[in-house]
Amino acid sequence: MVQPVVRLSSLRVDFKTTDGLEQVIKNVSLEIAPGEIVGLVGETGCGKSVTAKLLLGILAMPPAVIAGGKVEMFGKDLSQLGSGEREALKQFIAYVPQDPTGVLNPSFTIGTQMIDMIVWYESGRRLSRYFVKRHHRATVSRARDYAAHLLGKVQIADPNQVLSRYPVQLSGGMRQRVMLAMALSGSPQLMIADEPTTALDVTVQKRTIELLKDMVAREGLAGLYITHDLGVAREICARTYVMYAGTTVESGPTGPLLDSPLHPYTRGLVEAIPSLLGGLPRTIPGQVPDYLAPPPGCRFAPRCDTAFARCRASPPTVEPESMRSVSCWLYEGGPS
Amino acid sequence: MVRFLRRVLNTAIVVLFVSLLMFLLVRVLPGDPVAAAMGEGVTKEQADKFRAEMGLDKPLYLQYATYLDQLAHGEFGRSLIESRDVGEIVSERLPATLELVICALLFAVVVGVPLGILSATHRNGLLDQVSRLCSLTGVSFPGFWAALMLQLLLGAALALLPITGRITGPPPEHITGLYLVDSLLTGNMSAFGDAFRHLVAPTIVLALGPLAQVTGMIRSSMLDELSKPYVSFSHAVGMPGFLINYKYALRNAFSATLTLIGFLFPLMIGSAFVVEKVFAWPGIARFGADAILANDYNAIVGVTLVVCLFVVVVNFVTDELYVMLDPRIRLQR
Numbered sequence: 293m294v295q296p297v298v299r300l301s302s303l304r305v306d307f308k309t310t311d312g313l314e315q316v317i318k319n320v321s322l323e324i325a326p327g328e329i330v331g332l333v334g335e336t337g338c339g340k341s342v343t344a345k346l347l348l349g350i351l352a353m354p355p356a357v358i359a360g361g362k363v364e365m366f367g368k369d370l371s372q373l374g375s376g377e378r379e380a381l382k383q384f385i386a387y388v389p390q391d392p393t394g395v396l397n398p399s400f401t402i403g404t405q406m407i408d409m410i411v412w413y414e415s416g417r418r419l420s421r422y423f424v425k426r427h428h429r430a431t432v433s434r435a436r437d438y439a440a441h442l443l444g445k446v447q448i449a450d451p452n453q454v455l456s457r458y459p460v461q462l463s464g465g466m467r468q469r470v471m472l473a474m475a476l477s478g479s480p481q482l483m484i485a486d487e488p489t490t491a492l493d494v495t496v497q498k499r500t501i502e503l504l505k506d507m508v509a510r511e512g513l514a515g516l517y518i519t520h521d522l523g524v525a526r527e528i529c530a531r532t533y534v535m536y537a538g539t540t541v542e543s544g545p546t547g548p549l550l551d552s553p554l555h556p557y558t559r560g561l562v563e564a565i566p567s568l569l570g571g572l573p574r575t576i577p578g579q580v581p582d583y584l585a586p587p588p589g590c591r592f593a594p595r596c597d598t599a600f601a602r603c604r605a606s607p608p609t610v611e612p613e614s615m616r617s618v619s620c621w622l623y624e625g626g627p628s
Numbered sequence: 629m630v631r632f633l634r635r636v637l638n639t640a641i642v643v644l645f646v647s648l649l650m651f652l653l654v655r656v657l658p659g660d661p662v663a664a665a666m667g668e669g670v671t672k673e674q675a676d677k678f679r680a681e682m683g684l685d686k687p688l689y690l691q692y693a694t695y696l697d698q699l700a701h702g703e704f705g706r707s708l709i710e711s712r713d714v715g716e717i718v719s720e721r722l723p724a725t726l727e728l729v730i731c732a733l734l735f736a737v738v739v740g741v742p743l744g745i746l747s748a749t750h751r752n753g754l755l756d757q758v759s760r761l762c763s764l765t766g767v768s769f770p771g772f773w774a775a776l777m778l779q780l781l782l783g784a785a786l787a788l789l790p791i792t793g794r795i796t797g798p799p800p801e802h803i804t805g806l807y808l809v810d811s812l813l814t815g816n817m818s819a820f821g822d823a824f825r826h827l828v829a830p831t832i833v834l835a836l837g838p839l840a841q842v843t844g845m846i847r848s849s850m851l852d853e854l855s856k857p858y859v860s861f862s863h864a865v866g867m868p869g870f871l872i873n874y875k876y877a878l879r880n881a882f883s884a885t886l887t888l889i890g891f892l893f894p895l896m897i898g899s900a901f902v903v904e905k906v907f908a909w910p911g912i913a914r915f916g917a918d919a920i921l922a923n924d925y926n927a928i929v930g931v932t933l934v935v936c937l938f939v940v941v942v943n944f945v946t947d948e949l950y951v952m953l954d955p956r957i958r959l960q961r
């Protein structure tokens with residue numbers, strides 16, 4: 293079996309706040325195989341972004357603490373890595389953020405920002421070497437050419453023009469494409485995209501998704517695609533994880549998972565999609581629980597219409613079909 | 629270029645207006661310059677004669693016209709307390725104050741900016757607490773007390789620095805009037821060291837308040853910037869903290885401090901008079917203060933005009949820097 297690019301096993305993350313301990317991530321298990329795009333769906337506040345930040349190495353610790361489980365990336369256990377080795381891994385991760393507007397520095401041209409990244413990656417994480425290279429004419433012009441080449445890859449027609457622009461001079465879709473190009477500037481093996489199209493116009497969304505799909509396939513990247521749009525997940529992701537209140541409740545190949553959801557929460561999500569046939573979509577009553585005092589056992593139980601007594605205990609993860617897994621008592625003996 | 633010319637025109641108008649305002653204001657102030665200049669026991673005839681000599685017996689508008697005419701010829705009129713042309717005194721004393729103020733401002737920026745950044749990046753850490761405490765002390769410290777303490781400690785007790793004056797040996801050849809610059813230009817290193825040692829204590833005293841303000845301003849704007857998405861993005865892609873703090877965030881955090889520096893410059897010329905008094909620094913601020921106490925009309929107006937001119941120039945420079953710093957302003961032009 294091939295080694296997965298990312299493996300999270302029974303991950304638990306707590307936040308130490310002044311109000312007490314917030315148990316945000318309770319049990320996340322997730323695997324991304326090389327070359328595979330995996331979706332992570334769920335409503336706002338269910339811990340998707342915390343998971344992404346953890347993988348990106350920008351989760352502030354403290355207040356966050358890894359209270360249990362294991363995080364492995366590129367076959368390395370992150371808890372065993374020193375901060376330098378951890379930082380070095382970042383070069384292999386392509387990060388596509390949610391909102392391209394705030395993510396680009398308003399005071400520097402696209403070119404400066406891309407060249408800085410390219411030269412830094414070339415400098416082997418040594419500041420002194422970076423400063424020498426950054427002021428070396430030939431190196432900088434080579435980096436600039438490479439930046440233009442990357443912009444070309446994301447179908448920007450006039451890369452050199454864009455390189456000399458400031459972020460405010462570009463449109464939202466253009467900025468997101470610049471982000472995609474930047475994401476390629478290391479030598480990425482894994483892409484982490486955190487709702488990369490939510491901040492864009494619907495028309496631009498479509499094109500950006502096409503581009504992203506294309507790019508991932510061409511570069512042979514593995515990817516984690518975080519979204520709350522199930523349609524987008526179906527279009528891009530081979531497999532999808534459904535997350536609720538810090539738990540991965542169900543996973544499986546995206547098509548079957550959305551067509552015949554197993555977990556009551558997934559069913560609720562699917563039913564909440566507005567249909568073309570008209571009529572208001574059904575919604576899931578209630579809201580994501582308070583992480584300071586989460587319900588014991590299954591965290592979805594208070595909102596679940598099929599809940600029964602056993603749901604007070606944490607449900608086991610079972611595989612009722614091949615490739616699919618679900619954490620729910622319904623599939624382990626049912627009500628008794 | 630058009631912008632520059634417009635700026636020059638604006639400057640001329642401002643200076644003219646300030647001259648009129650000051651000219652009238654000093655004459656409204658209570659107190660008789662003639663009595664102050666001639667002392668006790670002067671007869672009415674002597675006083676009237678002096679008044680006529682100075683042109684103070686003429687109507688105001690004539691006095692002002694005469695004054696402007698003098699100005700156009702580069703004369704600022706005679707000072708009562710020093711009995712020579714104000715222009716001459718100013719050109720002698722202004723460099724001393726400028727040297728002091730510029731050094732203090734440089735000191736405040738060079739020390740305050742990194743300190744503010746460290747405070748922000750290690751928020752609520754030991755360094756942050758200490759620097760905030762020092763900032764608070766810095767702004768609330770009476771300058772004359774700090775000056776006396778420094779004189780006692782560094783000058784008298786440890787005998788490290790001279791206590792008063794600008795220079796002990798012969799001053800360097802006059803080029804700009806700034807001793808540090810002149811001694812460097814003429815390669816006179818002993819004069820440079822001499823002038824530098826004299827500058828240390830007054831610079832520190834004058835810089836205390838500004839240093840605290842710069843540190844605080846940088847700290848708060850940096851805290852603002854560090855919470856922005858571009859900073860966490862840069863961390864996520866593995867850029868080094870040094871670049872993120874000193875290049876990316878500082879560039880955006882600096883504009884507020886630039887404005888502050890523009891404000892601080894004239895304020896420091898004003899507050900320099902305490903420092904100049906305590907350290908016997910032959911500067912213009914002390915002369916201005918003396919002139920006000922003595923009702924020395926020409927001196928007050930002259931000093932004010934020159935300082936006003938510098939304030940306008942500094943504002944112009946900070947405005948230009950502001951534009952250079954922020955592409956969004958540049959693009960709107």
